[in-house]
Amino acid sequence: MAKVLFLNGSPHAKGCTATAFDEMISVLHGEGLETEVVQVGSRAVRGCVACNSCSKTGKCVFDDDPINETAAKFEAADGLVIGSPVYYSSPNGTLLSFLDRLFYSTAFSKHMKVGAAVVSCRRGGNSSSFDVLNKYFSISGMPIATSTYWNMIHGFTAEDARKDSEGLQTMRNLARNMAFLIRAIAAQGALPQVERGAFTSFCDGK
């Protein structure tokens, strides 16, 4: 059975971001997909220290937070949803530290795993936060599921978010499109070829 992993960057396990996730999860279950939520935002997550030991070991050097165990779940998943509350017009710092280390430390292919970003703010900053989160997918060969609006919900509390009927509708449509994409990719069998090797930083190639 296809599986979608959700990473909630909020410290509130039942807050606005979780309300958006719940709307998606009930659609995904109705479509026959499995889901799992990892609660990231309440954990102490340090930033990447660029030691590059992961390039030799394929895992993060720090084992005191759920990065390495989440990596195994990510590898097994067909889709990844990353959700964040907006802090000063950006995704929150805990989630960004988590995602930097999760994506940088893992050598497994993320190619054609379907991604979706979900953001939640009281009033402003959803669009800029949404753009930041989508960058993790678009550098990883991950097709991005879309909806009838950018994937955002508004509220200060979960009760507010439950009143955002357009936000909730956006989440339901997003989940349907995500399930469709996951099935369509699985039906292909083989994935497109990926070229690797070129790694240039300057125009003369050095």
Ligand SMILES: Cc1cc2nc3c(=O)[nH]c(=O)nc-3n(C[C@H](O)[C@H](O)[C@H](O)COP(=O)(O)O)c2cc1C
């Ligand atoms: C440190 C901090 C910074 C915030 N910055 C913003 C902001 O820039 N714009 C905004 O609309 N809401 C801001 N908020 C409010 C949250 O983004 C908003 O309440 C969000 O929906 C909470 O989601 P959650 O319940 O999933 O944590 C901020 C909240 C905190 C704690």
